[in-house]
Amino acid sequence: MAAVDTDRLTSTVERPARHRRRRRPPRPGTIAVGVVAWAVGLVFFFPVLWMFLTGFKQESQASTDPPTIFFTPTLDQYRAILGRDFLPYFGNSLIASVLSIVLVLLLATPAAYALSVRPVVRWQDSLFFFLSTRMMPAVATILPLYIIARDLNVLDNVTFLALIYTAMNLPIAVWMIRSFLLELPKEVLEAARVDGASLPVEMRRVILPMIAPGLAATALICFIFAWNEFFFAVSLTAFRAATVPVFLVGFITQEGLFWARLSAAATLAVLPVLIAGWTAQKWLVRGLSLGAVK
């Protein structure tokens, strides 16, 4: 009872101090930094906002000069998109992205472990090799990939696309996860080993829980890369496995107006990335501040 009273007393004593801190006028420098930050934020956000608004316009309103700012919103463009069989593209994007993330995490985590916690022989060369696979432009690999896919009868196949995305994202995932593993206190791992933890137990009970935010950040970045990938998707798919970016460019025509419909389709396309980002926001911030992308 006495303890409760003490708590109440403490809180009543602290409150005026907090109020005093709030009332303190901000310094001019802080205001200036705040204004600049808001301005930069708005500049970055404006195209997204404009895309969102344009999706609710008629085509004639979307291409006026000067731009139409006040208009009666319409759902016509969204109706037209959903009437054009949007969901299969969405489903393919989801399968390719999620499957590739699962494979990337399954392969990249042990690889990163072998390049950081218990480094293999010539680990630096291996690390550079991973990075070097990203140095070749995608266009240089497309013809061999296309011919391989044709010969294996996996053209227009979402699983093949997921494998391509896995290969595409694996190097960056290895580098990211490695940087998270390097942050782990060695004492904790040694303690686990002293307690007799085998490698799988050490991995499952000690390492994975500690780098979980980093894995979430890696997964999200790989998801964004896979979800937005266009070149391989347009080159290796036709109608069965085509993804959302391929659906989007289907609105671009040289003979007509298309901005409103394209904006509505793009708004639908970015929703999963936004939702994934918001859902994993807490982990993402922790993950990104933990390791590589500081």
Add this chain to the structure above:
Amino acid sequence: MRRRRLALLAAVAALVVAASGCAGVGGRGGGGTQVVVAMVANPQMQDLERLSGEFTRRHPEISLKFVTLPENELRDRVTQDIATNAGQYDVVTVGTYEVPIWAANTWLTRVDGLAARTPGYDVADLIPPVRDALTYRGGMYAVPFYGESSFLMYRKDLFARAGLTMPARPTWQQVASFAARLDDPAKKLSGICLRGLPGWGEVLAPLDTVILTFGGRWYDEHWKAHLTDPATVRAVKFYVDLVRKHGEPGAPSAGFSECLTSLSQGNSAMWYDATSAAGSLEDPNVSKVAGKIGYAPAPVVDTPRSGWLWAWSLASPTTSREKAAAWTFMSWASSKEYVRLVGEKLGWARVLPGSRLSTYALPQYRKAAGAFADQTLRSIQGVDVHRPGRYPQPWIGVQYVSIPEFQDLGTKVSQEISAAIAGQQSVDDAMRKAQRYAEDAAANGGYGS
């Protein structure tokens, strides 16, 4: 806790197994023979996809799958598919540029025999210059879906207010003087809108017709490049000067869509471009100037006629495994019956222009497209795809050179022209570089040797 982990692992494993057995969710539905149609994202093709239910209702044994892409992506995809013998597509939309090249490569199935054997198809009804453009060494390799030439579109109300009269056969000099009179930057009105966007299908399309009517040319019969000839340079200088002095703002980045927006929103007094633009200009839902537009033939200088020819057409690659079903669909989509179906279901103003003579005899179409239908037909019928300019040429086509190297050559030359329109270099410099590119392309392609 352990159970949750097991459930998670099971879910991941199930996803992997399910996905590994899944080619994709886009191919579901439709039985029988599957015909895959790769097409450009133009509104007319979207109408085709919308009306395809009528086809499958009549041919339940065939199911259709559509792949819609922008022009350049589609060209790359289809080229890759046919060249590697992958055989993913049964019907592809091709332009008049590709047909002679791909026919020479034996990439396209010859269709004149099929057309002759199809009851009611009426090959003679296809507009002759369009049919010619789709014919290679006596064989027809594609059927026209819709076609276009180019003409001059102008604001009748602005001409009347300024006391100007558009001649029945305007010259480019007259057009330039009209543009100077009507140009009013204070009212955000440009005298004319002309494409300046780099791309062989963008700025080069109208510019090539100007070059031809000025007496210029790309190559002679022996594949000697003529881009620095006085007539060619004079034509390019005329075009660049006109668009720089009285053209739309931001001309180096203006293509068909930008000019369509400019004229339809009342920001340009004239526009020289594709006849297919007229349908959008006369649609009050997207155009503020519907009913105010006049249509005149492509302006000329030294030739009696001018104007380009293009037809989006349907062809079947020789790699297709479903050629019979592909022809069934192609013949339906390019038939008189389909023209009527579009009119009845989607409106007569949306009927496909420039493919069949009979379309222009339909009373409903003449009523809906009365403002531009006759001029469109006259423009298309006036084109000679074998000799569009003053001199003979060793290829079929007007606003392009139908050799595979032209995509790269045309793009590079168009970039130089666009830079001249932007004021970054002189026309003389641009054409000197263009001449070098053209000589290299002819030498590398082994033409004339």
